[in-house]
Amino acid sequence: MLAAHTPVPETTLGRIHPPTLNNLLASLPADVQGRLLPEMELVSLSLGQVLQEPGTKWRYGYFPTTCILSKIYLLETGATAEIAVIGREGMASICLLMGGDSMPNQTVVKSAGYAYRVKGSILKEEFDRSPASQILFLRYTQALLTQMAQTAVCNRHHTVDQQLCRWLLLNLDRISTSELIMTQELIASMLGVRREGITEAAGNLQDAGLIRYSRGHIHILDRKGLEARACECYAIVKREFDRLLPNITAA
Amino acid sequence: MLAAHTPVPETTLGRIHPPTLNNLLASLPADVQGRLLPEMELVSLSLGQVLQEPGTKWRYGYFPTTCILSKIYLLETGATAEIAVIGREGMASICLLMGGDSMPNQTVVKSAGYAYRVKGSILKEEFDRSPASQILFLRYTQALLTQMAQTAVCNRHHTVDQQLCRWLLLNLDRISTSELIMTQELIASMLGVRREGITEAAGNLQDAGLIRYSRGHIHILDRKGLEARACECYAIVKREFDRLLPNITAA
DNA sequence: ATGAAGGTGTGCGCTTCCGTACAGATTGAG
């Protein structure tokens, strides 16, 4: 069931919450922004909302500003696993640009907030027409590719503890506070492990003084500590994002 | 250490072994083929040869005809994991087109054979210039993306037995015989598990009459049986390849 | 205030896979 998006009317919010909060949009040259931004629409997305079901055609391109999106696979058994995180550094709907129009995974909102969206046809037209936007979007595609590949390796070789650290950092990079709103149940489904596994791992991190946990609220106390405890996967992906998209901060 | 490629001189081989054995090249319209094919060079690749080290700039685009390539991650601990397979259905060096020029993983030859290669600059120029080639290469990129994503999920949730089936099928689709030349040691490093794990899984498949194994030679006896025993991941990726690249046979 | 719902901590037996060690089998070079 596709929840309806809530378009935000032209209010003060639109003016104090510009599309350029999204780093990709902000990195586009002025002429492309001039054409694209007027076509964009601010939408409010709520936690858990399903943006796109597997195999269905994307009608819009989404550029998060304050929300975080998650690409999630659903298996026949009901098991799930997150394969990519998308925040203000990027966009959802790569497949519109790649020409496939759909992908076999779900896209859900894992942190409530805002995003700008634009009709797929308009986005694709701009992509085909302007080399500057093409370069940017293709480089982002490669960054996303790297994130997925690293997720595959991480799933194979690293412990739940390490993966939780990586996962927290990945999300922390995409919000402006140091507090994540996320139940253990939800984290477990993203990492594709048991809820009890997260309870234990989070307990370890809390004992180590790295985070503070309370009923769906995670306060990050020691970012450096998390980085030290995370597997190499986080740093590799971050380095690639920085290399490919030098003007964009989040990993 | 980068082993030197062996360029194959203009002999009868070149004539009876055309670039169009590669399905991507074969799918290009005549005018693009007219420009690109004369620039291509047939190279012979041997088992285990390292085509590209992590983080190094790709100088050529590779289009396998009879060889199979593998994108492999190396972790700090020495652990490895394959994240994608590339055969005659595709190409290595996506990052040339995406603009990143390098990726943080290795590319190795996992089944000896031939490939055509072309200078990166020429390939990129053609990509930028001809919409037809761009559409094709971008759709292939999405297919590759799907393969990686599915690998991530598979690594998380499926047994070695299932993954071995998927892996055998993935390779079988990219060769013309029903015999794979591959030691258990090598397979283990690709799947990121112990060699003994493969011994056991292969033993199971042999007992079930699906394959016959002998010192680095695997004969596939019952393809349908393998498909039935594999996890859903194989079918999902194959379906996406077929959908995105309708004129291309291998998954 | 109070009961229900949702979120978290804990324990226990089980499976899968890992690490290690070693023995047997096949292949190929001298």
Added chain:
DNA sequence: CTCAATCTGTACGGAAGCGCACACCTTCAT
């Protein structure tokens, strides 16, 4: 033919994670 190298089979203890069960503890609506 013979020996060394390579590949494969087997065995065993241990670690990590799963599935399940259940006891708490917050929060929130009635």
